[in-house]
Amino acid sequence: MNSEAEYAVLISKGKVLIQACRGETPRLPRPDEVSLQTGPSMDGRFRFGHPIDAEAIAVDEGSVGETMPTQEWTELRASASIIPAEHYAAAAKASELLFWDSTTRRCSVCGAEMVRHTEISKRCTGCGREIWPTLSPAVIVLVRRGKEALLVHAKTFSKPFYGLVAGFVETGESLEECVRREVKEETSLEIDNIRYFGSQSWPFPSQLMIGFTADYASGEVRFSDGELTSGGFFSRDSLPQIPRPPSIAREMIDAWLEGRIDSQTRPANNPQE
Numbered sequence: 148m149n150s151e152a153e154y155a156v157l158i159s160k161g162k163v164l165i166q167a168c169r170g171e172t173p174r175l176p177r178p179d180e181v182s183l184q185t186g187p188s189m190d191g192r193f194r195f196g197h198p199i200d201a202e203a204i205a206v207d208e209g210s211v212g213e214t215m216p217t218q219e220w221t222e223l224r225a226s227a228s229i230i231p232a233e234h235y236a237a238a239a240k241a242s243e244l245l246f247w248d249s250t251t252r253r254c255s256v257c258g259a260e261m262v263r264h265t266e267i268s269k270r271c272t273g274c275g276r277e278i279w280p281t282l283s284p285a286v287i288v289l290v291r292r293g294k295e296a297l298l299v300h301a302k303t304f305s306k307p308f309y310g311l312v313a314g315f316v317e318t319g320e321s322l323e324e325c326v327r328r329e330v331k332e333e334t335s336l337e338i339d340n341i342r343y344f345g346s347q348s349w350p351f352p353s354q355l356m357i358g359f360t361a362d363y364a365s366g367e368v369r370f371s372d373g374e375l376t377s378g379g380f381f382s383r384d385s386l387p388q389i390p391r392p393p394s395i396a397r398e399m400i401d402a403w404l405e406g407r408i409d410s411q412t413r414p415a416n417n418p419q420e
């Protein structure tokens with residue numbers, strides 16, 4: 148494949164191509180390790196320098212010529228526990244950029260074609276409107292009551308685990324107001340002492356998860372808005388099944404289990420967590 152980037156991020160329907168040479172840590176392939184049968188136009192490609200020097204390309208699995216036995220298409224989320232953290236971060240960024248590209252081919256105001264303006268912006272060929280990749284911020288909160296934590300099951304969860312209350316930030320509200328509203332709407336509880344925990348890019352497809360901790364203040368748990376189906380306060384020795392890594396929900400639950408919530412010792416700069 149023709150590219151001056153150090154690594155190639157090939158994305159096909161939520162999967163990323165991984166190179167796993169014997170004796171080496173699995174990683175993203177280098178451009179000369181990939182053969183593309185048909186070259187996508189520049190509109191389907193993004194070059195970026197952070198977190199690693201890479202070129203992102205949207206492909207169909209079928210358009211990649213003979214994959215070497217050392218190469219494998221892997222679900223993006225699963226790749227997080229296989230390839231180095233920086234490579235996963237690059238794959239996640241590539242996935243978001245390519246999703247944005249594929250969903251903004253035409254201007255939403257005048258309907259004309261959108262073309263690449265800078266490396267990460269597009270401009271409308273009709274009205275000149277300029278757009279950048281969008282993010283949907285969502286809060287996620289671990290509510291404590293004494294030695295217990297509030298864990299809930301939402302009907303949108305794909306597995307029978309219990310996670311944390313979460314929801315998208317609405318126009319016109321602060322993150323803290325969103326935390327308070329989501330907990331109230333989804334569980335009827337009032338909370339206090341809302342504190343920032345950490346954040347996580349969640350590229351499925353374009354979310355930013357912002358984690359908070361809070362303390363129970365008053366109320367009885369009631370699931371009235373239909374998003375949650377069950378849950379309640381659990382102690383450390385009566386935990387239900389919890390989310391698997393990499394998710395900020397799991398990271399926050401682990402921090403609580405290990406008594407680290409109060410010390411706020413989340414390691415910075417770790418995109419896998």
Ligand SMILES: [Zn+2]
Nearest residue numbers: 254257271274
């Ligand atoms: Zn337009």
